[in-house]
Amino acid sequence: MTMISEYISYPFIQRALIASVMVGILCPFIGNFVVLRRMSFFSDAISHSAFAGIAVGALLGIDLSMSSILMAVIISFVIAFLSERTSLSHDTVIGVAFSGSIASGMLIMGMMKGYRADLFSYLFGDILAITQRDLYIILSVAILAIVTMLVFFKSFLQITFNRELARVEGINVRLFEYLLFFIIAIVVTVSLKIVGIILVTSLIIVPAAAAKNVASNMRQLFSFSSLFGVLSGIAGLAGSVYLDTASGPTIVMISIGIFILTLFRGRAV
Amino acid sequence: MDALSVDNLCVTVSGRHLLENITFSVKQGRVVAIIGPNGAGKTTLVRAILGLIPYQQGSVLIYGLPAGDGELSSRVGYVPQKLEFDRSFPLTVSELLHFTVPPAFSFPFHKRKHEDEHIVRLLEIVGAQDLKDRNIGGLSGGELQRVMIAKAIVNDPGILFLDEPSSGVDIEGQERFHDLVMRLNKEHDLTVILISHDLNVVYRFADDVLCLNRKLVCSGKPAETLTDEVIKSIYGEMMGGYIHSCHDHD
Numbered sequence: 001m002t003m004i005s006e007y008i009s010y011p012f013i014q015r016a017l018i019a020s021v022m023v024g025i026l027c028p029f030i031g032n033f034v035v036l037r038r039m040s041f042f043s044d045a046i047s048h049s050a051f052a053g054i055a056v057g058a059l060l061g062i063d064l065s066m067s068s069i070l071m072a073v074i075i076s077f078v079i080a081f082l083s084e085r086t087s088l089s090h091d092t093v094i095g096v097a098f099s100g101s102i103a104s105g106m107l108i109m110g111m112m113k114g115y116r117a118d119l120f121s122y123l124f125g126d127i128l129a130i131t132q133r134d135l136y137i138i139l140s141v142a143i144l145a146i147v148t149m150l151v152f153f154k155s156f157l158q159i160t161f162n163r164e165l166a167r168v169e170g171i172n173v174r175l176f177e178y179l180l181f182f183i184i185a186i187v188v189t190v191s192l193k194i195v196g197i198i199l200v201t202s203l204i205i206v207p208a209a210a211a212k213n214v215a216s217n218m219r220q221l222f223s224f225s226s227l228f229g230v231l232s233g234i235a236g237l238a239g240s241v242y243l244d245t246a247s248g249p250t251i252v253m254i255s256i257g258i259f260i261l262t263l264f265r266g267r268a269v
Numbered sequence: 270m271d272a273l274s275v276d277n278l279c280v281t282v283s284g285r286h287l288l289e290n291i292t293f294s295v296k297q298g299r300v301v302a303i304i305g306p307n308g309a310g311k312t313t314l315v316r317a318i319l320g321l322i323p324y325q326q327g328s329v330l331i332y333g334l335p336a337g338d339g340e341l342s343s344r345v346g347y348v349p350q351k352l353e354f355d356r357s358f359p360l361t362v363s364e365l366l367h368f369t370v371p372p373a374f375s376f377p378f379h380k381r382k383h384e385d386e387h388i389v390r391l392l393e394i395v396g397a398q399d400l401k402d403r404n405i406g407g408l409s410g411g412e413l414q415r416v417m418i419a420k421a422i423v424n425d426p427g428i429l430f431l432d433e434p435s436s437g438v439d440i441e442g443q444e445r446f447h448d449l450v451m452r453l454n455k456e457h458d459l460t461v462i463l464i465s466h467d468l469n470v471v472y473r474f475a476d477d478v479l480c481l482n483r484k485l486v487c488s489g490k491p492a493e494t495l496t497d498e499v500i501k502s503i504y505g506e507m508m509g510g511y512i513h514s515c516h517d518h519d
Contacts, residue, residue, distance in 0.1 A: 036355060036358060038355070153368075154368045154369075157360075157368045158368060158369065161354055161358065161360065161365065161368075162349075162352060162353065162354050164321055164347075164349060165347065165349070165352075165420075167319075167320070167321060168319050168320075168321070168342070168345060168347040169342050169369065170339055170341070170342025170343070171342075212357065212359060215359040216359055216361070216404055217359055217360065217361045217364055217404075218359065218360055218361075218364050219364075220359065221359045
């Protein structure tokens with residue numbers, strides 16, 4: 001008990017806890033739409049495009065958070081545009097964007113002089129290195145994303161259920177899809193510092209997928225996914241401190257554990 | 270004003286003419302069946318009318334407004350041929366209808382009393398009140414069709430498009446479904462545009478029929494329009510004697 005209160009008294013642990021709760025609510029909230037629309041690979045491509053954005057930001061000497069968000073948004077729109085306007089399948093476009101982003105990011109990093117440890121920290125993330133500024137950015141994005149999703153929830157859900165019916169019912173499907181891609185892009189990017197580019201998709205997908213295993217209605221889906229997200233964040237952080245393991249993978253493994261448990265339990269009544 | 274007016278409609282995809290010079294109009298409260306062999310363009314016609322696919326020539330007016338006009342959304346209902354959705358979607362019938370009820374911008378899980386009453390009333394109309402709390406993915410074909418009709422009439426539309434609505438539904442379910450559609454037509458003065466392969470259904474329920482085979486082959490009252498020659502020309506020799514059995518059946 002004394003050990004817990006001692007740890008919680010450290011400001012970096014407090015910031016990490018706040019970040020894990022915020023991201024634990026935010027990522028699964030958006031993740032529900034990603035899982036229901038079967039867009040898991042899309043969010044993976046977005047996180048990797050953020051890597052290219054970070055490399056470009058470092059090369060040009062501009063703010064890395066802003067450059068990664070900008071690149072993620074651009075790539076998400078490019079994916080949406082090409083999927084809609086060409087005969088290429090959605091997953092082909094995503095695959096090209098995915099590999100193109102990683103390759104360009106690595107090339108740009110290779111062109112820079114010296115070893116940039118801060119850039120490579122984005123690959124694996126470090127929740128204990130979250131700054132006050134990072135918290136403000138996550139909070140701003142969380143409010144913007146969740147409020148937007150709640151206000152337009154009916155439209156997002158109608159499009160997720162069936163795009164054509166949504167169109168006939170007067171919903172501007174294209175506008176809302178671009179809005180959804182924009183939100184996914186900024187949420188993925190601000191969550192990078194928690195678990196890194198490689199694992200950030202799991203924060204979005206796994207709690208939502210676990211909730212889908214047990215939820216029998218939308219209210220339960222959104223409640224369970226946020227609960228699992230927060231639980232994974234706090235338990236993963238506590239576990240990483242206690243076991244002296246990397247925080248990102250520990251958080252993800254806790255969420256995977258929850259997912260496995262939900263596989264063996266039927267849907268709630 | 271006509272409920273639906275289609276003038277010289279042409280749809281071409283990748284250089285292939287799917288529909289050529291289709292012209293017809295539908296008065297309010299009529300039940301119009303669209304028939305034709307596979308690949309005749311029936312679904313293409315309905316999708317073009319609804320603005321789901323572009324057309325290269327002609328015009329479509331629903332209550333005098335072009336397809337895709339925002340004002341039309343509350344006046345048009347649509348039940349597609351095959352509803353593509355994730356069967357594991359944790360969505361109840363009540364939630365699906367609740368999310369369709371306007372206003373589009375409102376807090377999602379806050380159900381207003383009048384919305385709840387509206388949903389119960391809709392489910393009663395389609396005979397699906399016992400399905401209110403059931404999961405959409407667990408419904409049978411017939412149950413899903415009734416729920417989709419309820420969803421299509423949420424906004425009390427004036428015109429309802431049904432694309433082979435009873436395909437994949439058992440005989441009893443089909444009867445129940447067609448009775449429901451006819452009741453909606455009579456009690457709510459609903460215009461119904463119905464794609465059907467079943468000539469029996471066309472004879473029994475339709476006021477008018479449109480025979481389609483890329484072009485409009487014929488149109489009019491089923492008993493007068495669907496002659497032996499017309500059916501042979503649309504479906505081939507095999508269907509030639511069908512008309513007699515249909516008349517006998519009536």
